[in-house]
Amino acid sequence: MPGVGSLLNVTHQVLVVDDDPTVSDVVRRYLEQDGCRVRLAADGLSALAAVDAERPDLVVLDLMLGGLNGLEVCRRLRAGQPGLPVIMLTALGEESDRVLGLEVGADDYVTKPFSPRELALRVRSVLRRTTPAVEPGGGLLRDGELVADTGRRTAELNGRALALTVREFDLLEFLMRHPARAWSRADLLDRVWGWQFGDQSTVTVHVRRLREKIETDPGTPARLLTVWGVGYRYEPAGHA
Amino acid sequence: MPGVGSLLNVTHQVLVVDDDPTVSDVVRRYLEQDGCRVRLAADGLSALAAVDAERPDLVVLDLMLGGLNGLEVCRRLRAGQPGLPVIMLTALGEESDRVLGLEVGADDYVTKPFSPRELALRVRSVLRRTTPAVEPGGGLLRDGELVADTGRRTAELNGRALALTVREFDLLEFLMRHPARAWSRADLLDRVWGWQFGDQSTVTVHVRRLREKIETDPGTPARLLTVWGVGYRYEPAGHA
């Protein structure tokens, strides 16, 4: 049981489309354990809406859907966002389904009944393949004397390397990518941890730990500020 | 299964011939993720023209084509450029098609429905088979006192030859080609071993064995670093 931590520097968002709550629930748990943020949709129309609103990195799509047919959904997805990877859940051994699925442009398929573990592996595999290895900006996030290298997963302050843990780095990366904006603990729990629910004090503690490392005086933070009653906000300290 | 690393710096060009845009689109994405440049053609005539104009390294050819028959296209390709590898997409289970395909000289065939992942793997393997190991830079990877010769597949440290096994060399080559970036074990398993899934401890062990040979003190590695909770990263130690 690998149970690997977040494998990529950014938490991916996956949309799971299935009208059976039992299935989608299990799938969600597995994917979340893998460090993905997960959204659910029960039918084709809400799936299309969710894709539009949430901009997921990947869609897991059940072929057998009430209302709009899974194939039709897939086709429209492709039309709307050509690059969006789709993994299709097909009924047991329906050869014709596979043909159709792949012709409509699914990236991979998993036949029911499937082990959620296998699905999770496929998702990771497709994501790994889809996510470009090199980022446009070279993966460097810079704020004055604080520099985070997302490719290397290292950070340094005043030229000295910081020993950040996985979570700390993920949190810092997210905040530096979305500066000057207040985020609630629930937001951070969702976007950084990939949890839709959970103990928010987790965020509090990690912010504390991160401050300990990136702030000169953790008591009076200069970058990672508290927004009272709301959450936190990253304020670049960098001079022009 | 030798490393994929060798494919990565030389960009191969692949021509995909299929009259279904949804199929060719997915295929293109996969191949591009693998570092290939991809051209598309929708029918036999434009395929022949494209081969002439673009000089691809490989052709993926759908047997069922509007206009000119796939077999005929293949035959003409062979006539025009005997060395050009062709992977043929054949319809489901049509035994006769396979026979014909191979008789016309296809290097490999994939039956529909295929997963794009599978096709990409075949393309890799065919390219690896057919592309001679000559590289522009002489195939020398240099990092200070550590030099790897990808052509003759040897490495030396401080002028002394290293006895690297196949896997060890593949791993080293991949890492030296993609330095200063954190790779998860799953990434390495995928890109060096060519496995989608599998026991990640395999990577751990090989990293250890490689360290034993390239690091002065394997206990505190200077080049092949552990990124805690993520994986590994190759950090060039080389002075100017």
Add this chain to the structure above:
DNA sequence: TCGCGACGTCCGCACTTCGTAAGATCCTGA
């Protein structure tokens, strides 16, 4: 046939990291 090296897997140990709980402290509005 035997011996050997390469390779993948497994086990146990040491260490790190994480989430949660609990108490202290701070802020806000009445």
Add this chain to the structure above:
DNA sequence: TCAGGATCTTACGAAGTGCGGACGTCGCGA
């Protein structure tokens, strides 16, 4: 000023993670 809630701080146990050692298998050459 006071009460109530939000935030901070610390500590701890559980789970995760990496590493070294060792073992079994496979393929190859002697």
